[in-house]
Amino acid sequence: MTQRHTISVLVENRPGVLAKIAGLFSARGFNIDSLAVGETEVSDVSRMTIVVRGDDRVLEQVEKQLNKLPDVIKVSDFVGKEYVERDLVLIRVDANKSTRSEIIEIVDIFRAKIVDVARDSLIIEMTGDEEKIQALIKLLKVYGIREMVRTGIVAMARGKKD
Amino acid sequence: MKMKGAKALIECLKKEGVEVIFGIPGGAVLPIFDYLYDDKDIRFILSRHEQGAGHMADGYARATGKVGVCIATSGPGATNLTTAIATAFMDSVPIVAITGQVMTTLVGNDAFQEADTTGITRPITKYNVLITKPEELIYEVKKAFYLAKAGRPGPVLIDIPVDIQRSEVDFKYPDKIDVRGYKPKYEGHPKQIQKAAEAISRSKRPIIYYGGGVIISGAYKELRELVRITEIPVTSTLMGLGAIEYDNPYYLGMLGMHGTVYSNRAIQNSDLIIAIGARFDDRVTGRLDKFAPHAKVIHIDIDPSSISKNVPVDIPIVGDCKNVLREINKLLKKKEYISLIPKKDRKEWWRRINEWKKEFPLKYKNDNKLRPQYIVERISELTKGEAIITTEVGQNQMWAAQFYKYKYPRQFLTSGGLGTMGYGLPSAIGAKVGRPEKVVIDIAGDGSIQMNIQELATATCNKIKVIVAVLNNSFLGMVRQWQELFFGKKYSAVWLQQRKKEYGECKKPEVDKRCGIVPDLVKIAESYGWEGIRVTRKDEVDSAIKKALSSKNSVLIDFWIEEEENVFPMVPAGRALDEMLCDLG
Numbered sequence: 001m002t003q004r005h006t007i008s009v010l011v012e013n014r015p016g017v018l019a020k021i022a023g024l025f026s027a028r029g030f031n032i033d034s035l036a037v038g039e040t041e042v043s044d045v046s047r048m049t050i051v052v053r054g055d056d057r058v059l060e061q062v063e064k065q066l067n068k069l070p071d072v073i074k075v076s077d078f079v080g081k082e083y084v085e086r087d088l089v090l091i092r093v094d095a096n097k098s099t100r101s102e103i104i105e106i107v108d109i110f111r112a113k114i115v116d117v118a119r120d121s122l123i124i125e126m127t128g129d130e131e132k133i134q135a136l137i138k139l140l141k142v143y144g145i146r147e148m149v150r151t152g153i154v155a156m157a158r159g160k161k162d
Numbered sequence: 163m164k165m166k167g168a169k170a171l172i173e174c175l176k177k178e179g180v181e182v183i184f185g186i187p188g189g190a191v192l193p194i195f196d197y198l199y200d201d202k203d204i205r206f207i208l209s210r211h212e213q214g215a216g217h218m219a220d221g222y223a224r225a226t227g228k229v230g231v232c233i234a235t236s237g238p239g240a241t242n243l244t245t246a247i248a249t250a251f252m253d254s255v256p257i258v259a260i261t262g263q264v265m266t267t268l269v270g271n272d273a274f275q276e277a278d279t280t281g282i283t284r285p286i287t288k289y290n291v292l293i294t295k296p297e298e299l300i301y302e303v304k305k306a307f308y309l310a311k312a313g314r315p316g317p318v319l320i321d322i323p324v325d326i327q328r329s330e331v332d333f334k335y336p337d338k339i340d341v342r343g344y345k346p347k348y349e350g351h352p353k354q355i356q357k358a359a360e361a362i363s364r365s366k367r368p369i370i371y372y373g374g375g376v377i378i379s380g381a382y383k384e385l386r387e388l389v390r391i392t393e394i395p396v397t398s399t400l401m402g403l404g405a406i407e408y409d410n411p412y413y414l415g416m417l418g419m420h421g422t423v424y425s426n427r428a429i430q431n432s433d434l435i436i437a438i439g440a441r442f443d444d445r446v447t448g449r450l451d452k453f454a455p456h457a458k459v460i461h462i463d464i465d466p467s468s469i470s471k472n473v474p475v476d477i478p479i480v481g482d483c484k485n486v487l488r489e490i491n492k493l494l495k496k497k498e499y500i501s502l503i504p505k506k507d508r509k510e511w512w513r514r515i516n517e518w519k520k521e522f523p524l525k526y527k528n529d530n531k532l533r534p535q536y537i538v539e540r541i542s543e544l545t546k547g548e549a550i551i552t553t554e555v556g557q558n559q560m561w562a563a564q565f566y567k568y569k570y571p572r573q574f575l576t577s578g579g580l581g582t583m584g585y586g587l588p589s590a591i592g593a594k595v596g597r598p599e600k601v602v603i604d605i606a607g608d609g610s611i612q613m614n615i616q617e618l619a620t621a622t623c624n625k626i627k628v629i630v631a632v633l634n635n636s637f638l639g640m641v642r643q644w645q646e647l648f649f650g651k652k653y654s655a656v657w658l659q660q661r662k663k664e665y666g667e668c669k670k671p672e673v674d675k676r677c678g679i680v681p682d683l684v685k686i687a688e689s690y691g692w693e694g695i696r697v698t699r700k701d702e703v704d705s706a707i708k709k710a711l712s713s714k715n716s717v718l719i720d721f722w723i724e725e726e727e728n729v730f731p732m733v734p735a736g737r738a739l740d741e742m743l744c745d746l747g
Contacts, residue, residue, distance in 0.1 A: 011343075012343060015292070015294075016280055016281075016284065016290070016291075016292070019281065019284060020284050023284060023285055027285065060470075061467060061471055064466050064467035065467050067466070067467070068314075068465065068466075068467055069289075069343065070288070070289045070305075070309055070341050070343050070344040071289075071343055072343050073342055073343045
């Protein structure tokens with residue numbers, strides 16, 4: 001079965017690790033949808049959050065291969081698990097006198113933020129999961145999106161509820 | 163203790179018990195060679211090409227079970243090593259490759275003899291590292307040796323910039339190392355082991371299919387015990403040859419593309435495959451969707467990523483073959499498991515296998531022509547099955563696998579995964595260095611031998627006696643065989659002789675056919691300080707082999723075999739294992 005996987009990989013924070021991991025995906029013809037890397041609570045350990053679409057069996061193989069790497073400390077796939085995922089997006093959208101207030105309304109509804117105002121455009125910042133971000137993009141498209149940048153998804157498993 | 167990085171490296175190698183290094187010097191490793199010159203404990207063997215050095219380290223490692231070490235300079239030295247590293251990677255051979263790198267301040271500047279060595283070797287090493295600070299060096303060397311050997315072994319590369327070799331470090335070698343991202347599981351899960359033992363006992367048509375993992379783990383005794391107590395038929399991959407002795411009554415020989423008909427039939431008709439340290443390679447399984455359609459699969463392997471990669475597995479056991487087999491054997495000896503065995507079915511199973519054995523024995527046309535299978539048989543006979551055999555790749559490799567009678571693990575060294583032509587001669591040199599008491603013979607082809615023929619010099623100059631038996635058919639033989647069988651006999655780019663009309667007329671009638679032969683391997687051997695013997699007739703075979711065995715020098719025998727001899731039986735690529743082609747002769 002082909003589906004979207006959010007994979008979290010704890011790795012040693014050293015040169016070459018990112019290339020090796022990216023190589024494991026590319027060698028099997030997977031395109032990485034998003035990739036976010038950053039420090040964790042332990043300074044010499046980084047966490048990579050990789051979003052990739054692919055056949056479950058082949059991805060299981062990739063995850064085994066990831067686990068095999070000496071620089072990889074832990075691999076977890078969030079598919080079928082309770083987790084929180086967030087992506088941060090910056091969107092520069094066309095805004096003139098007549099459209100500005102409409103856009104601000106949308107921004108409010110989405111609990112997004114306006115972080116820059118120019119004469120004919122706004123930069124909007126929002127964090128959210130994939131669905132929310134797609135919804136905002138859809139609405140803003142009408143006004144004209146000039147530029148967009150995303151950090152890529154970061155994810156964390158939910159704590160036990162009981 | 164303070165010392166230079168280069169000196170510290172050598173001290174580290176000594177702490178790891180390294181007795182020999184293969185390699186070639188160059189600008190970016192000069193400090194290391196300066197200290198090697200003074201060192202009395204480590205033998206250095208100068209190869210003539212870095213690829214040769216890599217294969218020597220590999221042959222040494224395979225023959226001894228120790229880590230092989232090779233060294234090369236930056237840039238071209240390192241890129242020349244890559245084929246050898248990839249060869250070791252595919253066959254899980256523990257080698258540590260040390261490469262020099264340009265100064266840290268020049269890295270990334272397109273400096274003279276600079277290459278991104280860690281970048282290039284990333285997909286073909288188990289681990290690699292560019293040392294960027296002197297204080298990392300010692301820890302990384304320790305880590306390299308640990309990772310090369312631990313779990314599923316493999317090649318590790320350490321890239322050391324030349325200024326780090328020259329800088330001062332504090333030498334303190336750690337006794338232990340803990341790599342938090344690498345914790346292989348050596349013991350199998352008891353529940354899984356129990357399940358496996360039960361499945362084995364209950365099976366009606368079981369077969370043991372084992373591979374190189376048995377040799378790497380040193381599990382051959384446990385495997386032989388398993389076979390002895392269960393009397394289950396056993397078949398080996400190319401990489402496993404020798405772990406079960408050739409004359410074991412339960413042994414069916416090799417399986418796969420050029421395996422025996424009966425081992426492949428047994429696999430296809432089995433109801434349980436007990437896979438041990440093998441990885442269901444495409445040369446073993448044939449067409450995957452038709453592979454062993456009725457069989458459940460038990461798979462024992464130390465590498466979880468090998469399990470269920472190609473063939474779905476019913477009972478996976480992650481662990482070291484030796485430990486797992488020991489535990490399984492314990493259970494199988496118990497009454498409660500013995501009582502589960504369906505004895506009648508097992509008897510019937512052996513009856514069928516014996517029938518296939520009788521109907522399709524491994525054979526060749528043994529007439530008065532000079533045939534390669536006969537030569538390998540004679541080598542086997544005259545060395546009493548005691549020699550270490552290395553091979554090149556292609557027909558020579560398959561004949562060496564089929565017709566030499568292996569008795570021990572680490573006796574047959576071949577590039578199974580990558581299929582590297584040019585592997586046999588340097589690996590034979592490495593094997594002889596590691597096991598000087600053994601006769602070491604490279605069974606070669608005339609195509610392959612030329613891919614690392616410069617290493618003839620290495621053998622001579624270091625007084626390493628090896629024998630090369632070239633099965634010379636003037637063809638890139640395996641490719642020719644495929645062209646004959648599957649491409650309508652269009653021999654495209656496989657003929658290694660000169661065209662006759664360019665060569666002019668030939669004088670000697672008995673060698674008329676080969677008048678345009680290039681090169682004259684006997685003369686090549688002689689010019690490198692070897693003895694060269696040419697054999698063109700069957701009745702010369704024994705005396706040539708005997709002469710080679712008794713000579714003090716390295717000897718190359720150039721056997722002019724039947725040119726269009728094929729390797730049979732054969733499963734054509736993309737076919738099921740039971741669709742084998744057999745020799746019509």
